[in-house]
Amino acid sequence: MTKKGRLSARRARTAWVFLLPSLLVLLLVAAYPLWRTLQLSFFQVSILQFPLKPSWVGLDNYKSLLADPYWWISLKNTAFFTIISVILETVLGLGIALVVNTRFSGRGLMRTAMLVPWAIPTVVSAQMWRWMYNDVYGVINDLLMRVHLIAHPLAWLATSRLALPSIIAVDVWKTTPFMALLLLAGLQSIPDELYEAATVDGASAWQQFWRITLPLLKPALLVALIFRTLDALRVFDVIYVMTGTNPTTMSMSVYARQQLVDFGALGYGSAVSMGIFLIIAIFAAAYLVSLRVEID
Amino acid sequence: MKAFKFLAVASLAIAIGSATMAQGVTLRISCGAVGQELQLCTDGAQAWAEQTGNKVEVVSTPNSTTDRLALYQQQLAAGSSDIDVYQIDVIWPGILSDFFVDLNDYVSPDLVGKFFPRIISANTVDGRLVALPWFTDAGLLYYRTDLLKKYGYGAPPTTWSEMAKMAAKIQAGERQAGNASFWGFVFQGKAYEGLTCDALEWVFSHKGGTIVDDKGDITINNPNAVKAIEQAAAWVGKIAPPGVTSYQEEEARGVWQAGNAAFMRNWPYAWSLGNGKDSPIKGKFDVTVLPKGGSDGQHAATLGGWQLAVSRFSKHPKEAVSLIVYLTGYNEQKRRAIKGSFLPTRPALYKDADVLAANPFMGKLYDVFVNAVPRPSAQTKQKYNQVSSAFWTAVHNVLIGQTDAATSLRMLEQQLKRIKGRGW
Numbered sequence: 001m002t003k004k005g006r007l008s009a010r011r012a013r014t015a016w017v018f019l020l021p022s023l024l025v026l027l028l029v030a031a032y033p034l035w036r037t038l039q040l041s042f043f044q045v046s047i048l049q050f051p052l053k054p055s056w057v058g059l060d061n062y063k064s065l066l067a068d069p070y071w072w073i074s075l076k077n078t079a080f081f082t083i084i085s086v087i088l089e090t091v092l093g094l095g096i097a098l099v100v101n102t103r104f105s106g107r108g109l110m111r112t113a114m115l116v117p118w119a120i121p122t123v124v125s126a127q128m129w130r131w132m133y134n135d136v137y138g139v140i141n142d143l144l145m146r147v148h149l150i151a152h153p154l155a156w157l158a159t160s161r162l163a164l165p166s167i168i169a170v171d172v173w174k175t176t177p178f179m180a181l182l183l184l185a186g187l188q189s190i191p192d193e194l195y196e197a198a199t200v201d202g203a204s205a206w207q208q209f210w211r212i213t214l215p216l217l218k219p220a221l222l223v224a225l226i227f228r229t230l231d232a233l234r235v236f237d238v239i240y241v242m243t244g245t246n247p248t249t250m251s252m253s254v255y256a257r258q259q260l261v262d263f264g265a266l267g268y269g270s271a272v273s274m275g276i277f278l279i280i281a282i283f284a285a286a287y288l289v290s291l292r293v294e295i296d
Numbered sequence: 297m298k299a300f301k302f303l304a305v306a307s308l309a310i311a312i313g314s315a316t317m318a319q320g321v322t323l324r325i326s327c328g329a330v331g332q333e334l335q336l337c338t339d340g341a342q343a344w345a346e347q348t349g350n351k352v353e354v355v356s357t358p359n360s361t362t363d364r365l366a367l368y369q370q371q372l373a374a375g376s377s378d379i380d381v382y383q384i385d386v387i388w389p390g391i392l393s394d395f396f397v398d399l400n401d402y403v404s405p406d407l408v409g410k411f412f413p414r415i416i417s418a419n420t421v422d423g424r425l426v427a428l429p430w431f432t433d434a435g436l437l438y439y440r441t442d443l444l445k446k447y448g449y450g451a452p453p454t455t456w457s458e459m460a461k462m463a464a465k466i467q468a469g470e471r472q473a474g475n476a477s478f479w480g481f482v483f484q485g486k487a488y489e490g491l492t493c494d495a496l497e498w499v500f501s502h503k504g505g506t507i508v509d510d511k512g513d514i515t516i517n518n519p520n521a522v523k524a525i526e527q528a529a530a531w532v533g534k535i536a537p538p539g540v541t542s543y544q545e546e547e548a549r550g551v552w553q554a555g556n557a558a559f560m561r562n563w564p565y566a567w568s569l570g571n572g573k574d575s576p577i578k579g580k581f582d583v584t585v586l587p588k589g590g591s592d593g594q595h596a597a598t599l600g601g602w603q604l605a606v607s608r609f610s611k612h613p614k615e616a617v618s619l620i621v622y623l624t625g626y627n628e629q630k631r632r633a634i635k636g637s638f639l640p641t642r643p644a645l646y647k648d649a650d651v652l653a654a655n656p657f658m659g660k661l662y663d664v665f666v667n668a669v670p671r672p673s674a675q676t677k678q679k680y681n682q683v684s685s686a687f688w689t690a691v692h693n694v695l696i697g698q699t700d701a702a703t704s705l706r707m708l709e710q711q712l713k714r715i716k717g718r719g720w
Contacts, residue, residue: 047369047373048369048391048394048678049394050395050608064714067714068711069707070689134539135537135539135542136477136537136539136551153538155537155538155539155541155542157542158538158539158540158541158542158696159538160696160697160698244486244487244488245487245685246487246692247487247689247693248693248696248698258685261366261369261370262362262365262366262369262681262685263681263685264369264373264678264681
């Protein structure tokens with residue numbers, strides 16, 4: 001073996017030694033639960049039995065999952081929620097990031113203040129919004145009626161075509177600051193000289209945005225999109241607090257919780273969790289592939 | 297010398313005895329917190345604690361029965377000994393029976409005989425008595441006597457359509473008189489166990505059965521049930537506020553007790569609260585049996601009620617049993633009936649003059665209470681929660697106008713068949 005080969009082999013060994021602790025932690029908190037969930041998904045077992053009496057059912061849980069219309073409804077709701085909320089959050093977040101990136105007095109204060117919605121725990125802000133949306137005493141109806149946008153109070157969360165959009169609005173309110181912050185970091189890494197040169201060459205602000213800002217922001221934008229999409233696919237708390245297990249707004253996670261906790265169906269609930277895991281894994285893989293292409 | 301020795305031993309024994317007596321044990325009881333429930337539960341538990349030298353801590357739980365069951369299931373499945381005594385719904389003995397002690401081992405058949413036999417049998421699973429009945433419940437129609445008189449009605453409605461007509465007329469009149477937020481009727485329309493109770497009353501009163509019949513057959517997909525659900529959906533937005541599809545008991549009582557509704561469907565607990573000192577509608581309302589579904593229908597009230605059970609993981613089962621025997625005893629139930637209008641589970645209390653003076657309706661509607669319609673929890677056993685959830689979801693979808701009753705009940709039948717599988 002050459003000297004160089006020995007050196008790199010030693011380096012690789014050292015690398016493994018340093019990686020070992022985090023790999024062990026990952027095995028413990030991610031791989032083991034996933035393995036247990038996969039195992040349980042082939043059993044019929046109820047938490048209501050004492051002691052537990054699991055019975056092997058093979059793929060039955062997965063068959064009933066595919067046959068349950070409420071699973072497909074929750075999948076549809078989650079997809080709708082994810083697409084609309086991520087688009088709105090990205091567009092608004094980019095706008096806010098561009099504004100906060102310019103120089104104006106009170107910029108520091110502004111950057112701190114915009115994080116307030118993000119800092120409030122979701123359970124608290126969702127409950128707050130639930131009261132604001134109330135059809136009888138809610139402030140939103142009151143305001144909209146005062147400016148004559150609506151004639152009668154609306155039952156925002158109790159009307160099927162309004163409920164999910166109302167929840168999306170809360171999520172956009174809450175998560176846009178997070179998007180703005182990630183994009184702001186990306187904006188600040190773009191060197192000022194590029195803009196100066198462009199200005200000298202006579203490029204308009206609009207051209208500068210399309211030719212300089214957006215291409216250079218792409219990596220940051222992609223990372224932000226991955227974060228938000230994966231988060232939105234797992235959405236639980238904002239929906240559970242505002243409308244509970246109502247199928248008009250039920251997400252995949254709310255459906256899984258209902259099976260696991262309300263019905264105590266440990267086996268079937270595990271099959272649901274595996275379904276969610278697969279869907280999210282597909283998205284994550286797709287993003288990672290596109291990210292690698294973009295960054296390279 | 298011998299006498300001295302005896303004295304020493306005796307005094308030592310007394311000292312040890314009183315030391316353990318004075319220390320006592322600490323029990324935890326979970327109580328509901330709807331209306332004045334929590335206060336009454338705390339008072340009762342403290343009275344027992346003082347009598348026996350033990351300590352009781354009261355744990356309050358979510359108002360929604362559905363959320364409360366989820367919480368209990370998590371506690372019990374984890375084998376937690378944190379809570380000794382659980383307050384459980386009349387539909388839960390079949391779901392949770394594995395986790396409670398058999399009270400037959402602790403109390404005499406004589407004591408068990410003091411309760412309504414039907415409620416005792418609802419609490420008996422495979423021969424094990426898993427809980428003692430604390431109070432029973434039945435859905436009632438609350439109506440404003442002053443408004444009925446004002447609009448020329450001599451008696452409360454006997455059918456649902458009569459009720460809807462009266463509600464519409466009173467609502468129109470009261471709004472014209474300046475109360476813009478007045479509604480004809482409020483009930484429990486949120487997608488949770490309470491809607492199952494309300495909808496079962498609509499369906500049963502139209503002779504549409506009990507979702508699953510006594511033999512375990514699924515019967516909900518029938519024309520009478522369709523008619524009943526359709527009728528209820530037509531109330532939403534017309535005589536009931538559009539938001540009623542997100543109301544639980546307390547939201548309905550909020551509208552009613554503020555004087556903003558002519559009729560309300562609720563449990564008896566709202567009686568004493570509505571007649572409280574600071575209630576705007578004090579003395580202006582009465583209760584009666586819920587209307588029939590058409591002239592050839594029948595009156596129906598869903599059987600509710602709460603029981604007390606002792607966890608099998610409790611470290612002090614003897615003391616816990618003593619606590620629930622005290623709380624379900626004659627005197628404590630009498631106190632709760634007078635102060636909180638909770639329906640007693642001992643027949644003897646319906647002949648008690650003090651109870652009847654505080655709650656005249658208890659004597660008048662005695663037959664309604666003993667003939668209340670049970671939800672199909674005995675047939676569907678551990679799957680009851682899934683059945684009920686499927687039912688309330690199907691009804692809720694109709695109430696919010698997402699689908700029509702015929703389609704919804706047809707889908708529900710399919711879903712119930714899937715849940716039933718090879719058997720309940």
